[in-house]
Amino acid sequence: MSCPVNFKSEKIVMKISRFFYLVLFLFFLGGTPGIASPGPTEDLKPTLQGMIDILCDPAFSGNEKRDVRREKIMDVVSRGFDFREMSKLVLGRTWRKIDSQQREYFEQLFTRLLENAYIGKLEKYTGQEIIYKDERIKGKKAAVSTVVQSVGTPPLPVTYVMTKTSSGWQVYDINIEGVSLLRNYREQFKSILRKEKFDGLIKVLEDKNTYFDGEATK
Amino acid sequence: MLNTFSTLMKTYNRHTLLLLLVLTGLTCFGCAKQDTSTHEMQNTDGSEINTATVVDERVDEMDMLLSDDFFENDSVSDDKYYDPLEPVNRIFFEFNDKLYYWVLNPVSNAYSAVVPFDIRYSIGNFVNNLSAPIRLVNNVLQWKIKDAGIVLSRFLINSTLGVYGFGDPAWVEFNLEPKPEDFGQTLGVWGVGEGIYLCLPILGPSNLRDAGGFAVDAYTHPMVYFVDDILLSAGYYSGSRVNLLSLNPDVYEELKKYSLDPYISMRQVYLDYRRAKIHDTRSRVRSDNELSSELQK
Numbered sequence: 197m198s199c200p201v202n203f204k205s206e207k208i209v210m211k212i213s214r215f216f217y218l219v220l221f222l223f224f225l226g227g228t229p230g231i232a233s234p235g236p237t238e239d240l241k242p243t244l245q246g247m248i249d250i251l252c253d254p255a256f257s258g259n260e261k262r263d264v265r266r267e268k269i270m271d272v273v274s275r276g277f278d279f280r281e282m283s284k285l286v287l288g289r290t291w292r293k294i295d296s297q298q299r300e301y302f303e304q305l306f307t308r309l310l311e312n313a314y315i316g317k318l319e320k321y322t323g324q325e326i327i328y329k330d331e332r333i334k335g336k337k338a339a340v341s342t343v344v345q346s347v348g349t350p351p352l353p354v355t356y357v358m359t360k361t362s363s364g365w366q367v368y369d370i371n372i373e374g375v376s377l378l379r380n381y382r383e384q385f386k387s388i389l390r391k392e393k394f395d396g397l398i399k400v401l402e403d404k405n406t407y408f409d410g411e412a413t414k
Numbered sequence: 415m416l417n418t419f420s421t422l423m424k425t426y427n428r429h430t431l432l433l434l435l436v437l438t439g440l441t442c443f444g445c446a447k448q449d450t451s452t453h454e455m456q457n458t459d460g461s462e463i464n465t466a467t468v469v470d471e472r473v474d475e476m477d478m479l480l481s482d483d484f485f486e487n488d489s490v491s492d493d494k495y496y497d498p499l500e501p502v503n504r505i506f507f508e509f510n511d512k513l514y515y516w517v518l519n520p521v522s523n524a525y526s527a528v529v530p531f532d533i534r535y536s537i538g539n540f541v542n543n544l545s546a547p548i549r550l551v552n553n554v555l556q557w558k559i560k561d562a563g564i565v566l567s568r569f570l571i572n573s574t575l576g577v578y579g580f581g582d583p584a585w586v587e588f589n590l591e592p593k594p595e596d597f598g599q600t601l602g603v604w605g606v607g608e609g610i611y612l613c614l615p616i617l618g619p620s621n622l623r624d625a626g627g628f629a630v631d632a633y634t635h636p637m638v639y640f641v642d643d644i645l646l647s648a649g650y651y652s653g654s655r656v657n658l659l660s661l662n663p664d665v666y667e668e669l670k671k672y673s674l675d676p677y678i679s680m681r682q683v684y685l686d687y688r689r690a691k692i693h694d695t696r697s698r699v700r701s702d703n704e705l706s707s708e709l710q711k
Binding site: 313317350373374375376379380381383384385387388400401404 | 591592668671672673674675678679681683686687689690693694
């Protein structure tokens with residue numbers, strides 16, 4: 197039961213498809229990147245790659261370039277990470293009790309702590325490869341699972357938990373083999389808050405950052 | 415040791431044969447995983463349902479992170495662990511901390527200075543290989559048949575080609591990854607609760623369930639059956655501990671450095687890590703034993 201070839205209809209089909217391509221073309225041409233944000237994985241990639249690029253750049257290597265390098269890295273990180281959300285979530289109930297000035301100061305201190313703790317760790321980077329495995333979106337939250345592959349050690353699964361903000365998807369938690377970075381600090385903060393209240397926590401954070409600064413100048 | 419083995423073989427000939435048969439079967443199962451690179455759809459009976467459950471469970475696993483509003487609701491996360499012994503645990507934590515800085519760390523440093531990395535790494539392999547029976551038993555008890563096969567394959571390959579387990583050709587050459595399991599985890603998979611959190615002297619972070627599991631695992635270790643001397647066993651344990659530390663020198667110090675309350679941080683790491691492993695097992699175990707679903711992934 198073969199259909200007879202209908203030249204007329206084929207022409208129409210061609211016209212329609214041409215029109216369709218044109219629409220598609222115009223759609224992509226006119227689409228501003230700000231409106232149609234790409235997925236969480238696409239937003240995560242430049243952040244991680246940006247950090248790696250800076251770490252691998254010989255122009256920023258060595259101990260004497262430390263400050264410039266950190267500044268550059270923090271520049272990339274602050275675009276990909278939502279430190280406000282992190283500060284809010286890590287404090288939990290206490291966040292609602294403090295005023296905006298305290299919030300601002302806490303965010304500043306906590307960001308510094310993370311910077312000190314994790315950029316120091318990052319600086320030991322030795323060419324591991326990051327493989328993006330899976331992505332899951334649920335409302336305004338997303339999880340992107342990656343595997344850090346390096347020679348000689350078993351692969352390390354790292355999941356980035358992200359939230360959708362006005363400037364795309366931003367990371368608010370890092371989960372390594374089930375261990376959540378944010379929850380770890382949250383539990384510590386909770387214990388300190390219970391005993392020493394908010395002022396005590398601020399003091400502990402200040403001390404820790406001073407300790408890291410002292411170590412850096414050593 | 416070889417003599418004992420041959421007499422064993424003679425006395426329990428029938429049992430040994432049966433055991434060997436079962437073990438060979440397991441090995442084959444373990445190796446079969448490596449040949450599943452072809453991702454073809456096979457719609458054999460039942461496999462369709464199976465894939466569906468696999469996919470669902472994978473959704474669950476990542477969704478757990480997303481639905482984790484550990485922030486909004488304080489009371490919920492407060493109930494997630496039981497640490498009534500915190501004051502005592504903190505004392506033992508301090509004790510372990512001192513033990514680390516006064517004894518373990520200096521010994522490990524001196525040892526690292528004398529023994530080159532390659533040899534320490536090989537010793538680590540040997541120690542690891544010797545505890546394969548623990549992993550085998552627990553993989554079977556968790557019904558992870560394929561992983562049990564991998565554990566067994568690794569043990570056989572590394573004990574022979576790897577020269578008594580000092581090398582790890584199973585991983586390097588055959589790409590068989592280690593499958594660590596212990597009885598605490600097995601109990602967790604079976605649905606036994608964690609009980610209270612414990613920070614044990616010398617042994618470090620644990621909970622009631624895992625501490626029990628640790629004691630049971632000691633009896634699956636070949637050491638118990640070949641060495642009577644308790645001092646020698648203790649020596650072996652502390653030696654392997656120092657060796658392990660010399661291979662991962664920074665772990666504890668980094669945890670201390672980056673945390674504001676190291677006791678809490680360590681507790682949280684321990685609980686999170688163990689829960690993730692047990693949860694992972696629960697959701698993965700069925701899919702892993704089905705080779706057909708593996709093919710469809």
